[in-house]
Amino acid sequence: MPKYSRIFRRFLISYIIILIIPSIAGYMSYRTAISVTQSISIENKVTQLQKSQEILERRIAEVESFTRQLALNQDLSLLLTENLVDEKANVYGIWKISRDIKAYSQTNDFLKHFYIYLKNFNVIITPGNAYFRPEHYYLTSHYTNLTLEQWKSTILDKTHRSEMMPLSPFMNNGTQTSVMTFMQSLPLDSFNDSAPATVVTILDEQTINGLLSGLRDPDGGWTYISDAQGHTLSLQGINQQEIEQLSSDKRLNKEEMSQFYQDDLVITIRSEQSGWVYRAGIPRHNLMENANKIKYITWSVTGVALFIGLIVGFMLSYRNSAPINRLLGVMKEQFGKDETLGRNEYDFLQGNISHILTNNKRLETELNRQLPLIRDAFLKRLIAGEFQSKEEIASAAAQADTGLNMSVGFTGILQINGYSGMDSVEILNELNAARLILKQILLESGRRLDIHMTDLGSDRIVAIFTPAIQEELEEVRKEDIEQLLTWLADTAFGEYRITITAAMSDPFASILEVSHAYEQARQALEYAVYMNRKGMVWFSETRIESNTYYYPIDVELRLISTIRAGDVEEAERIVQSIMEQNTQNRELSMEMKHQFIGELKGTLLKLLDQKALMESPMFEKMKDRIIGIQTQEGTEVISREITEIIVAMCGLISSKKSDIHIKTVKQINDYIGEMYADPDLNLYRIAEKVERPEKYISQLFKEVTGTNLSDHLEKVRMDHAAELLKHNEYNVDEIAIHVGYNSSHSFRRAFKRVMGVSPTTFRQSIKE
Template sequence: MSYQTAINVTESVSIENGVTQLQKSKELLERRMAEVEGFTRQLAINQDLGILMNENGTGSQANVYGIWKMMKDVLTFGQTNDFLKQFYVYLSNYDVVLTPGSAYFRPEHYYENYHYPGMPFEEWKSGVLETTHRSEIMALRPFMENKTETSVVTYMQSLPLDSFNGASPAVVVVLIDQKMITDPLSGLTDRYGGWIHIADGNGHTVGLRGADEEQVTALAKDRDFDGGKLSQFYEEDLVITIKSDTTGWVYRAGIPKAALMESANQIKFISWTVTGIALFVGLIVGLLLSYRNSAPIIRIIGVMKEQFGPGQEEGAHRNEFDFLHGNIAQMLTQHKRLESEVVRQAPLVRDAFFKRLLAGEFQTRDEIIAAAVQSNAGLNGDVGYVGILQVNGYPLLDNVEVLNELNAARLILKQALIDSGSSVRMTDTGSDKIVFLFAFPDLEGASGLGKEEVAKTLESVSRRAFEEFRISVTVVLGGLFQTITEVSQSYEQAKGTLDVAVHQNRKELTWFEDTRHESATYHYPLELELRLIGTVRAGELDEARRILASIVSQNTEQRELSYEMKGQLAGEMKGTFLKLLDQKVFMEAESFEETKNRIIAIQPSEPLEVIQEELDDVMETLCEVVRSRKNDSHMRTIEAIKAYVQSAYGDSALTLYRVAEQVERPEKYISQLFKEVTGVNLSDYLENVRMEHASILLKHEALTVDEIAAKVGYNSSHSFRRAFKRVTGVSPSVFRQSALDG
């Protein structure tokens, strides 16, 4: 058992170490590649280079000073990033290649010293220098540098950045040596004798160490090898694979089994030796600790007696452990009752969520998602249709018998919808109507086969209800909603469609699109305006832009407005944003007057598309104000937390709950916020504060370690010693001695 455990532990630790090292190396390489891209963007805005690109290099003398100054500028870029040690800039108008420290007034001269073996000069010139590139990466290939062969990955970017197909004024080419790419991963090859392979999104090799191209190619083609698996054993190696979400590169490392088993065999020997000693020593230590650790239990019992009292009179003769057992059993019973009540209320909570969604009470998409998760009411998708199913033949609902009959009819129809096999959400609205919602993962599925499935399902339910129970129904569907924030809009369309269907006595399934007609009035309901205001106040720019685009689409694509109506709509939209500016957060912003003037300057006579663009810019400004204010609020909260911890660190009862209570925020909120802003957990920060003060106290001989532990908030000196060594690396006694010696 010890040996098997050793193997499992060694394997898991090796995988964890390999994954960690791969992950860190991946992040380092991505940062370096991002710096390379940033380097090209800096060149794009370089004034000297811009002047050179726009000069006419033919028929006149070369701008020698400009080229010299440009060379001086580019020389400094390679001092901060190893990936920028070797690069060149080609100016097509001068036909010159600029490198750090040199200028080649003919590409042929550069090609003599620096070229790709197997790539002729004309192919290099046409494919690299005279072609437009947009952050392109050429896979790993041999490269000759002053008669020294190496392997490089080539990054190419045309300037200016918005260059189109064809020749561009300038091309920046960065040559990244393979060693610079694989060096961060050398720990895996040097420590275990393994190999590493880095490939781009097309499978072309970017970096290779410890293996050859044939081996990694054979590995990728082997059907027994799963390229998407994090870790797996392949032949004699443990292969770890990580894919970058940013660049699409695949990082793969192989660790020989022999290296893994070497550590396992050492652990096997140690395990057999230590196990016997540990059994004996463990029995002795266990007896001592069992007595010592009973003290906290006695304290817990005392606290519970103070909180709950002695209990029933017959409980006065019970011992402490019987008392503890009885109270814990009572808490468990109450917990089970609460749990059963929550389960019983779950359908009501889901129904309430659905009704709020239909009524448009949610302001943002994040609010809808949070409420859906809290009520466990998944919608299965973001796009779909809302419809209404009305039972016919009950115009007057004036007695109990009719209501009971309608209740039975609704139950039958709901069961028929469930039995249809489609994923549908339902709720009642009135005594004779059922509102239902079909949702799909994407727009293509909803408007294609999804629409056919909805129609087929509803026609089947209507036919079954009439044939088996003689229940006649009218079924209508609203327009397609393309995000869950538009569900209420689709519901309103369904209600309007139902009025038309009932008025025209339609028997077949009726879609909103079948009843639409041209209207001289604009579409800008109050709930849509409130949702737009809510998303801007929350700083959700993308959602606000989507709502504004929906408003414009409703009034341009689905309506033909007169000039007067369009002007009134534009005035309403301007009024909405002027209402937003009345909020305190915007009135205190520096950009308040400028933003207000921009809104007032919008002319109703302009096309709605132009007004939309102008309001998009206004929303971007307002959302930036909200995000800035949120960041300021977060920093104030973090400073309040730090100040409270600094003042109360000596309280052994200081917990996350106490801190949350002090700053008047939820526990989970401050825990996540502190981690996001500071990069460390709140518990780790508290521990570091305590250790800082303990270090100061240890320099004074008057206090014992136990006294210091109590002063910095530890009930147990043993826990304090472990925490101190974990943070500082030495025990309290060693730290005190070194401080005295110093």
């Protein structure tokens, strides 16, 4: 037995089942074919028996017709009325009749053996011969079970009316046979016991059986005909004793047309005219000859197919189980789980493969998740100038899968306007969404450019514009970037109410110059902020004279933002860093020192423009304190004074910061109170009025008032509606229009939801 024979057996059993299912279907088809073949065979035999019956009855009818013709024969009629003259018969007349009827025996095999008995002449006339003594005829042709006297009394001397004597043994010219005898007295209207003449037709059993020969097969079968009284008229292939036993057996239904009795198919039909019973027996093996051929062919083909199928199944089972066995071996070696195999190898494989796939999927997901971070880190290193050679940049770009084109281009900084000094979680989320929107718009629109972007703080994006590889461009045109950024600004503002400032560098001619281009873009942005310029600014447009002291614009902006946020510790750190840069790392002339301190004082004076500081009673005192800083004082004294002023500012801003939100909410309330009747008044319209993002004002209103903005708008409308309902100047439908509802049905539902009663009930209660 192989080590993993269970898998082999399972495959083999599966193939065997696959073989058995069509075999069962084939067997059902085979049984159906056998049944249909049997039905057709039975139907054919019944049809043959019916045709044989029709032929026999027609031949018997011909015999009856023959007797009627004899009754009309004038010569025979004359002989019937004549008597013996001097004991002499009318020899000529008898001879003539014998000659005339000879033609009948020559043309009809049922009339080969018949005779006419003339009682008045005691003569028997046969075709071509006459016996003046019946005894002479008896010597050549007689019934072996009847004596001469019995023959005379039973047949010759009695009156017969189309009678048929049952099958009887008969001797004809020394030949033993069995015959049926048809008897008819002449004339046809003879009713007395002694008719003048009798026509007797001897029907040989062999002649009758010839009509039924189609029912008998060479290998067996039998036929049987009986009259209405059950007397045997014909037998073939069966003896009288067997017929009597068959007739007396209760298992045989006498009225059923076809049935199986013992090993024979017995077909029985009854003549409606004569009442005769025709019965034929066909051996089952003869009847099913065609079906047996089908059976033998079917079983042979099925047996061969099953044998071949088993061999093929054995081979396929081995071929399909072998890889699984090898896989099981590898799994066991790798995972060392021999003891956990149990009885089901597939569960073992499924568990381990699922574990592998899960780990692989987790690894792939983690790599995909880390890829944007790797790209972002690469771009940050690139703009920071950390790479030393093009080869290093190319390797890092390939690792980050950036597809960066190592050619000319531009570097730009996109700043999202309107969020300075806002540092709540909601605003940061808003800025994050805004950055994503801008990136998506750029990626979808810059079809002729490759754009690589990274975030710079919460409200800035650094973008590197290079020629698209698929476009095979050698340079980036300034006009294309201006058109692109102009479209970006229009789209961002038109669809999302996002305003941006774009600062662009001069073109760089090598990937190594990206960091320098970034510095140019940063300086251009500082210039734009300093000059309060919106839209797009190129570095070539800035002409700020360089100073020897260190106080860049981005540091100033960061200091301003930190103070506006009320973050004392961060503000102190920034000031300390600035002072260290200009005192420890630089030697400033008195003039440069005065300019530097003047810049710091200017930054502090800018911060006084904050409403939180301007409305404070400490404003004038703080302003005088800033102006009173003496530039000739030592840097430590100046630094300490500036730090104290910043601490004071942060304290005032923190205490008064909520006042700005309250005023914004008041502005929203005022606008709603003014425009509540406008059915188009919604969050978008309100945000546009107060010049703030929709999500920002929604969250701000909820934080300050504790109520959703939409609920507040609905409450204001319902309050005004309640005032109008107190008077009878307008009906309910008109009031709905006056408070900003296009549908009176919507107004009624809103009024009941807010007030608890319907408008009609409210008006009625006021009247009462």
